[in-house]
Amino acid sequence: MPTNQLTKLAVPVGIVAIVVMLVVPLPAVVLDLLIALNITAALLVLMTAMFVHKPLDFAAFPSILLVMTLFRLALNVSATRLVLLHGQAGKVIDTFGHFVVGGSLIVGLIVFSILLIIQFVVITNGAGRVAEVGARFTLDAMPGKQMAIDADLNSGLIDEDEARRRRAEVHAEADFYGAMDGASKFVKGDAIAAIIITLVNLIGGFAVGVGQMGMPFSDAITTYSLLSVGDGLVSQIPALLLSVATGLVVTRSVSEQDMGSDIVRQITSNQMPLRIAGFGALGLCVIPGLPKLPFIVAGGLMLILSTRAPKPGAEVEKAALEAPVVSADTPELLAAEIQVDPLGLELSADMVDLVDTSRGGDLLDRVRALRRKIATDLGIVAPPVRTRDNLMLPSQTYAIMLFGIEVARGEAPSGTVLAIGDYLGSLPGQPTQEPVFGLEAKWIPAELRSQAELGGATVVDRASVITTHLAEIITQYAGRLLGREDVRMLTDVVKRTHPVVVEELTPAQLSLGEIQRVLQTLLDEGVSIRDLVRIFEALSLRATRTKELDPLVEAARTALGAAIAAPYLVDKTLHVITLDPQLEQRILESLRPGEAGQTIALDLDTSQALMNNLGQHVVNVENQNLRPVLVCAPQLRAPLRRLVHPIVPRLAVLSYQELSGAEQIRSEGVVTADRQLANR
Structure with missing residues (x-):
């Protein structure tokens, strides 16, 4: 079987074996082997916890803690079964019951109680509290961390892959501390179970030895009680190691080195604390009755270490000397400071909730989706949108920036939605205009959304209004971008x-x-x-x-060809406005070359009549909820658009060659330069 398959099966098979141990009796030899494995594994976990650089490097620790706790309880059950049935439980437990505590039941109980107090009262309680606070703080900090990642992504400081990696790390950190909060309860429960199991073994041993085996009371104490205490000590040693490992993991901060290196470096990084500790130890030698040698050795060791520690601020001075001197006005720094973001979105201070994911804000996600939509619709990759707050903006206001210059501004009051329609008078709210098409609208309380929709209004949330406005600006200035x-x-x-x-x-x-x-x-x-x-x-x-x-x-x-006319089709029909042939011929004759291309040089009266007549036709067609286009000869299209666009920017100008995509073409009017017609 391949190694990777063995690795996948090892843990599931081990957990099944642990469950089997709770039911099936084990020989004493096998129990000795498993107890040794338990102590060694606990020591390995403790060493691993000390040498990781950050808690997430040991992300499997909560699961390991559960498995190790279950394994230790299974060993307790197996040992209890052997003690009560046969009066022996292997060499390891026997040695702990006789040699380690000197064969004394009282000493064994005292040592066992001290270990329980250390584990249950000191380490487990402290680690559980740290895990609980760590989980709470980590979850509370998630929105801020995600906002920082989104801001870096939108500003172009990181790419999508790095942002995805950072988000995964934030979620993994939250999951880890949440799991550690629960896993710390395993340790506390294990300590309580150890007390109960030891008491059950003591009482059960007395009952079995005296009542069932007919042993004298002293022999029963010697045989069963010491074995029960030995079993308790054997289980508490790995339990204590895992409790210490739990405390080390939950109190570990992110560092580039292991815990031992950090502790030694930070304790010995300053002369003064070491010297004070050394002279304090030597000063205790003057107290009558105290042994001099231990304090002299301890104080001398501190003073020796102080001679090797750097002086206060020495590392900072050394780093300052080694660091290259960077002038504040170098071309590189100045160039970085004067760079202008192509696209920017500024929010007033009371609109930050739109980007706060903990409060349901999804504006940053919508802006990223907008960039994908722009790429799909226009075929360009829009630059990242730099989103930031601006305390100078009025409340409830956002501004869209293009190369550092404000090109559009709008309002989005908190707690409201934008209702667009003709019959909004009965709804309370702030009248306004939809920022893209200029439609009559009103900012109404969010709780009235259903009522507005039943009244036939189109209701849009604040983030959608801003995103739509931003999309319109990007489309409008796509050429500059x-x-x-x-x-x-x-x-x-x-x-x-x-x-x-x-x-x-x-x-x-x-x-x-x-x-x-x-x-x-x-x-x-x-x-x-x-x-x-x-x-x-x-x-x-x-x-x-x-x-x-x-x-x-x-x-x-x-x-x-057809792709140009496609956006203006209504039921596969193109609604066109054409030029009077005589007017078209006059325009052709008036073409003049220029730096920006050919321009139309009509007299003022004719131009005014042309624009008035064209404007009337456009309004008439738009009142029918249709999108008209102005059609002309190919050689006229570019100069005619230059003439029309400043006056009627929403009107598209197409040439006859670009109409191939329409199945039907419907004429909605003919533009003339007749001043009498234009003035009607």
Whole structure:
């Protein structure tokens, strides 16, 4: 059988054997062997507890404590059976009953009682209290530790794997101290069981020896009582070792060294305490009647150790001398201080409950999920969102930061939910507007959520409002968030599966900077760049003729085709607004080249009439709960969007070539430049 299989079976088989020992009699030779194994195992556990660096390194200790306690009780039962049936229980118990306590029942009972007092009153009670307090403090500190891990993850200081490892360690620590709180009760129960078993053995031995065997009273005491005391001493020695191990584990703090090294280093790390202890021991020699030699030896040893201990502050001075002098204004430190987080979320002091997991706050988890959703929807990896509190913000307020500049702000009062709908007048609360779409809404008490939903309102919790607002900001500024390094990373991802596409495009035809400008423009226009393969293929074909931005963007949009029109479909129907042919021809004739691409140079009256007419059509279509798009010729799309976007930012401008994804196209109006029509 392989070694790993033996390891898996060893503990289950051992526990079954322990249970069998409670029922099946054991020969004296086997009992001697198991008692020796019990004492040795307890000593091994004690040494292991002393040499671990932190309690979690011995995470199996609570289970070991239970198994060892059960094993020791099984040995007590087997020994009691042999003592009462045969008047003997092996060499080990006999030796402890006669040699260790000098064959005296009184001495044996006194030694046994002292061991019980040491274990039960001193060590077990103290270890149980420490385990209880440790478990309570560990559980109370869990939310803070998890928040710190989430904050480090969101700020980019650690990656997902490190965060997962730290969370597992926090949970393991809580589980360990919780288990130790319960395991300490095993030790206390074992001490009580030892008292009861010894008393039962004493009384049972007298009864069996005198009543059943017909032995004289003195012989019964000599035979049974000493064996009972010997059995008690044999069981209390490993029990005492495990109690000490329990105390060492629950009082162990995290360190880079074992306990012995820590104790010696910390006690001998200062001269003054050693010298005071040494001179104090020597001073006791002047008391008449006290032996001089022991105190002289103890005091001299302390003084010798004090000569080898460092002076107070010597280690700090040495570390300061050895440490390299770092100037506060080095370029590296200054560069680290002036770095700006691309994305930030600041909360007022009374909104910290949203990130406190102990109070049900899950905002940090939602922000992480939002990054995954952004990657799925837009095809970019959004930078980590640095979440922090800001005492300067008004109460119940959050702010969204972009490269250190506030770009949006909202409110989320504690104990409320956001109800969105048209009939909210009967509900108490604070009127407001939904931050993304500007819909009429009201912050209502959380307990009125069901009532608002029955009234037809859409109810959203505070964390969802903030997350949705943050998603809108990321989508709106996705182009600015796409950096050169991000483009390099995305290009490398495509290269793993489509190396020819990337090698043909860059750097032979387009640089990373030129590719970045195209991708940023697509994102600014609300186009997902997930399908980078088709985008790169279209760019490589178009780049052979021109490297101007507008033609490259149009080539990429044409390649994406149906994916661009898909978000605006309603029941597979695209609702479009078109341009009057005469107006479209005038716009074509008015195109002028510029640094940012072609622009439309219409006269002021025509432009105003165009925008007024277009605005009317958009409002009419949106009142029907539809999403209209403006459709025009491909060569007009980019300059027309530049004209329309500042006035009607929610309106998408598509070219005729991008309508292939719609099964039906429904015209919702024709835009003209007639001032009379526009003013109606």
